[in-house]
Amino acid sequence: MKTAVITGASRGIGLEHTRCYAERGVRVFATVRSLADAVELHTIAARSNGAVNVVEYDAALPDGHRSLKDAVGDTPVDLLLANAGIMGDRAQMFGSIDTEEMLELYRVNSVAPLRLAQALAGNVANSTRKLIAFQSSQMGSIGDNKSGGYYAYRASKAALNMIAKGVANDLKSRGIIAVTLHPGWVKTRMGGSSAPLSVAQSVAGQQRLFDKLTLADTGRFFNFDGKELPW
Template sequence: MLITGASRGLGRAMAQQYVGAGWHVIACGRAGTAPAEDGIVPETLDVADPASILDLARRLGGMPIDVLINNAGIRGDTGGLQTLEPGDFLEVVRINTLGPLLVTRALLPNLLSGKRKIVANISSRAGSIAEGTLDDDDGDYAYRCSKAALNMATVKLAQDLRADGVTVLSLHPGWVKTDMGGDEAVVPVADSAAGLRRIIDSATMADSGSFRAFDGRTVSW
């Protein structure tokens, strides 16, 4: 298993829980940030840098990967239309949308050598056209657009990789108590990680291309 953005928060919690369940976990983070703990193999990865992604693939060689969790992400500006800056917007999209696509492409040979062949993209209900603003009016244009685009990337990957037996999921972790989620968040990180694990661990090809919340609920696109 390989998890991006595993230096802290949800990614780290998932890495620790999977190790506790007996998995071999490759935990990726930017230089010097990946955790080094029993059962966790740290790897340096900057998902905003295509060269870094290719370097990781070269280092891993032909190592089989059963599950790829594209968790690395940033929120960016939350001030709304008036404070939107092109550079910030594009950086959020580069990390939250393009990064998972490039990581999946680079590690596809490893996934095809694995047994489970699952790609789990950590998305957000904030990227749902149908539900994303029902009870949430934060002005984070870049984050919302990046996650909506990631949802489409999930659907496209599910379509393109179905013949290879790869299951691709979009997952909403909830409003999680992490640095990104902030002090008012309501879902303990351990609960979110456990819920996402249940979905990933039980996923089959019939679930490919679906959008699920950590509590098992189907999220509308």
């Protein structure tokens, strides 16, 4: 793997993927919403001998992907990891649904990864590894929804799951592997301090998985430990 594009790299899972790939000598286009706030990422970039390029990208903007495509240019992209995501207001309970919040979650968690895949599909097709990974969540699994609530987050990730399956079907003939991921319940700002997994455990598992995926795996939904998940 020579080059990766990772969104949501200012903190959490995206930051750890960037750190680990930079250590492995992979060139990373790592995105942040605000250059001024990404202190840890800038430190990693400064130590990377130019391997980590920090790029501004806001998934909530309809043309947010343009800045990233401009930065990447025609560089072949072995891995596109659409990782940026938001949870929204944790309530999201039946009886208190806010339309604008739901649409914001669709914008960031569902539509933006698809626009990104469209913008960078040519770069991925020109690479050796040819991998697009969508960071979804088990909370987007309809079969796994046994507790209700979290309508906006669950629905936006279920939409992402469907989108990922469509992308897998549409890009298979170009040799591109497109998979959906659940990183586990991870200690990050989103996952909270009670989560059982560290970012290091989750990311190590996901990178092991990325190393062994083949075209036969396209369109599948994977836990961080490589086990397949039901939709």
